[in-house]
Amino acid sequence: MTDLTGSRILVVDDERSMREFLEIMLQKDGYEVHCAGNGVEAVELLKERSFDLVITDIRMKPVDGLEVLKQTKSLSPATVVIIISAYASTETAVAAMKEGAYDYLPKPFKIDEMRHVIRSALMSRGQDAPPRPRQGPLYFGCLIGESPAMKRVYELIQKVSATNSNVLITGESGTGKELVAKAIHGQSDRAKKPFIPVNCAGVPESLIESELFGYRRGAFTGAGADRKGLVEAAEGGTLFLDEIGELSPTLQVKLLRVVQEKTIRMVGDTTDIPVDVRIIAATNRDLEQMVIDGRFREDLYYRMNVIQIRLPPLRERREDIPLLADYFLAKFCREFGKDIRKVSSYAMDILKRYDFPGNVRELENIIERGVALESSSIILPESLTLAAHKRAQQDRAEPHGPVLPPEGLDLDAYLADVEKELLVQALERSGGVKQKAAQLLGLSFRSFRYRLAKYSLSSGEEAE
Structure with a gap:
């Protein structure tokens, strides 16, 4: 990892507490830190010495953060600038980016996030071109992720790829179920053979049988010649049935024959054709519940669910x-x-x-x-x-919890109001029975009575 300790950073903010906070944090991380209380001071410092990084607030008088940014780029083009502001807006952000700011962060920011942005900004110095986004680790084609949940998926893919077992991929829409199916196919010994995807929900019920199994000439109006189906087209390879839960009961029976017997029967034919295909199915529905409800065949479910891979939602x-x-x-x-x-x-x-x-x-x-x-x-x-x-x-x-007003507050009075309100709510919920209200608040009966007297809340029954 690149050692960035000793990098010289200028912090510009007219809010003293923010300057001091950033100064302490950055010095702790090993940086050399200088501070300016306004834009005028910042420009003077920029003229006196060079900095690796400038962190500046945007709303300052008489010289604002955008002007500090312009002066920085004019005096030292290699210096990177991070803009911070409690008043984030599209206009100022776009203006800052056009002037060459590295990033734009709103206040309040997370410390870890600020540290990451500072490190990235310092590492970008001296690069001739802006850093391109890293593609991240790519596993099995286009599957991307380093999370524990995805690593478990990769492990399963590696294991099942070495077998010919049927696989059921479950997960919400948009999680990448077809990518997992392609990854299994690509890692298997069938990789050089066809991968045929079929969206069971995207083909009309009246056509899906002929699409899957093919048909003989004259089988129905418009069948002018024999035509192979998608199952036969996947010979030696993998048939991927997406949204298998959408198949009708009739098609489920015919698919079960393919899974069990490894044969198909074309529409309009009386003979069976042997096929060698691996079937991978996917669904965003609860097939087990569908089996219980009688909407999906139990025997087909267990045939397809030999190995299940669950894709986690994002x-x-x-x-x-x-x-x-x-x-x-x-x-x-x-x-x-x-x-x-x-x-x-x-x-x-x-x-x-x-x-x-x-x-x-x-x-x-x-x-x-x-x-x-x-x-x-x-x-x-x-x-x-x-x-x-x-x-x-x-x-x-909508902050989750108490918020300190800009003008401050009387903490004792605030807590007293909260305590009083909870006492009233407890009495209301207990129907005025004090003993039950005390239990709701985790108080002894004596302590509860003391608090009632303290706030002149004496109504209610002593006990049930």
């Missing part, structure tokens, strides 16, 4: 979100011919806190939209889809 492996985001960013930058350096720390924080009901597919769409709409060199929060950004704004707007 919200269960949030540590993989940066890897995936970087990969999709690089992909769409190539496709759109754009040179976007990274996803901003603020935007990445939003992504990491978002639940992604559409999983990896939704993240891919979000990054594609961000690349398409972004005009700066970094993906900003406003370029994310509305759902992710709106959720993050709501999370910030």
Whole structure:
């Protein structure tokens, strides 16, 4: 790991507590730290000496953070600049990026996040071109992730690839079930043979039988010649049946024959054709419950569910979100011919806190939209889809717990109000029975009565 201790950092903020906090934190990490209480002081320091990194607030008078950024780039182009602000907005962020800022972080920021951004910024110094997003570890083609949950998936893929057993892949929509099927096929001794995917929900019920098993000439109106089905087309390779839970009972019976007997019968034919295919199925439905409800054949379920691989939803492996985001960013930058350096720390924080009901597919769409709409060199929060950004704004707007007002408060009076309110609620919930109310609050009866007297709350029954 690159040793960055001793790097010279200038902290610019008109809020004394923030300057002191950053100074202590950075000195602890081994950096040489200088501080300026406003933009004027910062510019004077920049003229006197060189800095590796400048961290500046954006709202200051008479010289703001954007001017400090411009002066820094004018006096020392190699110095990297991080903008921080309690008033994050699209306009100022875009302006900062256009002037060459490395990143833009809103206050309050997480210490670990700030440390990471500082280290990344210092490591980027002296590079001729902006660092490209790393693609992250790629396993078995396009599966990306370092989380424990994904590592377990990789281990299962390696184990089942060496067998010919049927595999059932379960997981929510958008988790990458087809990628797992392709990975199993690609690691198996059938890799040089066809991989045939079939979306069971995407083919009309009236056509899926002929699509899967083929048909003989004259089997139905329009059948002018014999035609092989997809099962036969996968000969020697792998047949991937996506959304297998959508198959009708009739098709389930015919598929069971393929699984058990390794034969198919074309529509309009009376003879069986032997086939050598490995079947991998996938579903986002609860097949076990469907068996209980009589909507899926029990014998077919157990035949298909020899080995099950569960793909975790993205919200269960949030540590993989940066890897995936970087990969999709690089992909769409190539496709759109754009040179976007990274996803901003603020935007990445939003992504990491978002639940992604559409999983990896939704993240891919979000990054594609961000690349398409972004005009700066970094993906900003406003370029994310509305759902992710709106959720993050709501999370910030609705703090989970007490909030200290800007003007401060009388802590004793505040706690007294809270205590009084809880006493009233306990009495209401217990129907006025004090003994029961005391139990709800985990208090002795004597202590509860003392508190009631303290706040002149004497109504209610002594006991049941």
